[in-house]
Amino acid sequence: MGSLHAGLPNRMFHGLAESLPSLVGRRFATAKQSGALLFSHTEVTTINTSNLSFQLRWCPALAGKPEPKATDIEKSGAAKRGPFENPSPDLVIAELPYSNPTHVLVLNKFPVIPDHFILATKSYAPQGDLLEKADLTAAFACLEAWEADAEPEGSGKLFAFFNSGEHSGASQPHRHIQFIPVEHMKAVDASHRWSPLIESLPGTSFADDLDALEPLDLPFVCFAATLPAKPSEDDLHNIYLALYRRAVKTGYEASGRQPANKEQNTLPPHGPAAVSYNLAVTATRMMICPRRSEAAPIPLGLDSESRAPSAGLIKPNGTILAGTLMVKTEEEWNALRNRPTIVEAILKTSGYPFPPVLSPNI
Numbered sequence: 001m002g003s004l005h006a007g008l009p010n011r012m013f014h015g016l017a018e019s020l021p022s023l024v025g026r027r028f029a030t031a032k033q034s035g036a037l038l039f040s041h042t043e044v045t046t047i048n049t050s051n052l053s054f055q056l057r058w059c060p061a062l063a064g065k066p067e068p069k070a071t072d073i074e075k076s077g078a079a080k081r082g083p084f085e086n087p088s089p090d091l092v093i094a095e096l097p098y099s100n101p102t103h104v105l106v107l108n109k110f111p112v113i114p115d116h117f118i119l120a121t122k123s124y125a126p127q128g129d130l131l132e133k134a135d136l137t138a139a140f141a142c143l144e145a146w147e148a149d150a151e152p153e154g155s156g157k158l159f160a161f162f163n164s165g166e167h168s169g170a171s172q173p174h175r176h177i178q179f180i181p182v183e184h185m186k187a188v189d190a191s192h193r194w195s196p197l198i199e200s201l202p203g204t205s206f207a208d209d210l211d212a213l214e215p216l217d218l219p220f221v222c223f224a225a226t227l228p229a230k231p232s233e234d235d236l237h238n239i240y241l242a243l244y245r246r247a248v249k250t251g252y253e254a255s256g257r258q259p260a261n262k263e264q265n266t267l268p269p270h271g272p273a274a275v276s277y278n279l280a281v282t283a284t285r286m287m288i289c290p291r292r293s294e295a296a297p298i299p300l301g302l303d304s305e306s307r308a309p310s311a312g313l314i315k316p317n318g319t320i321l322a323g324t325l326m327v328k329t330e331e332e333w334n335a336l337r338n339r340p341t342i343v344e345a346i347l348k349t350s351g352y353p354f355p356p357v358l359s360p361n362i
Contacts, residue, residue, distance in 0.1 A: 012141035015098035019149030036090035058333040082172040084120035161318030165276025169317030197323035210242035220351035247290035280321035296349035
């Protein structure tokens with residue numbers, strides 16, 4: 001299998017008249033001006049816990065945006081496949097590969113970060129199923145093309161994330177991987193203390209035994225692998241499946257269950273995923289976080305009228321692997337800024353705590 005590093009971005013984007021960063025930026029500006037997408041500004045700060053530096057974003061506009069229920073996403077079929085089946089022409093960036101396309105690049109209709117775009121399958125595929133080799137190939141081509149064409153040279157990095165399963169924060173049933181330019185995430189960080197979580201932690205190298213991966217030194221279970229310099233399509237898929245197996249093992253161990261086929265290494269490489277998870281990919285790393293809950297409650301103090309304790313509900317998605325968390329209300333914003341340790345509680349509740357909390361009977 002040939003290297004992606006040398007040939008895939010050229011092959012995937014051959015025929016396009018401009019570079020990927022330029023094309024995304026131009027289409028974003030046009031769609032924003034025409035109203036085809038609705039950009040929401042956010043307040044941003046960096047909060048620090050014992051061993052984490054997290055970017056906290058408050059977007060009041062999202063408080064009124066309806067959210068689909070996780071059960072609806074998992075059960076949605078042909079009658080309700082969301083915005084990627086026939087995307088608005090105003091949001092379409094390109095189809096990949098340029099000849100005989102299998103995927104489409106579209107702008108996020110409700111972005112809070114500029115140039116947020118999405119890679120979706122042209123034909124319907126379930127978000128809750130495992131990624132196919134073609135999905136990872138197209139996604140990695142975007143990552144490499146972005147870095148290769150960024151101006152000035154070396155300035156541009158792209159963060160990709162995939163939400164899968166009812167507890168993952170997935171918002172659409174049609175398979176899609178999302179991309180956010182790291183430079184746009186950093187642009188509002190006046191402290192310059194923040195960098196993407198996936199890039200700031202060690203990962204097991206490709207040459208090591210990926211099925212023996214140990215969790216990272218974080219308050220919630222995550223696994224990461226450093227990609228080889230010139231990964232093949234098989235490399236990407238094998239690393240993804242190895243990380244997925246570790247995520248499944250985490251879920252089974254926490255519940256005391258065993259895989260139906262007894263051996264995690266023989267889990268099917270396709271079809272419905274056995275656990276909910278968030279996946280993140282950059283041009284150099286791949287990282288996974290198994291999920292056990294879609295949301296985590298946080299204390300907000302006393303209700304102004306009843307004086308009873310009130311709580312907010314935070315729903316993380318794959319951007320937590322970039323070290324970013326979104327809140328929708330001022331009460332949540334103030335609570336997390338004033339008590340940064342709540343961030344760790346959110347991660348432990350929505351994911352699996354690390355070190356694991358053992359039952360007294362064990």
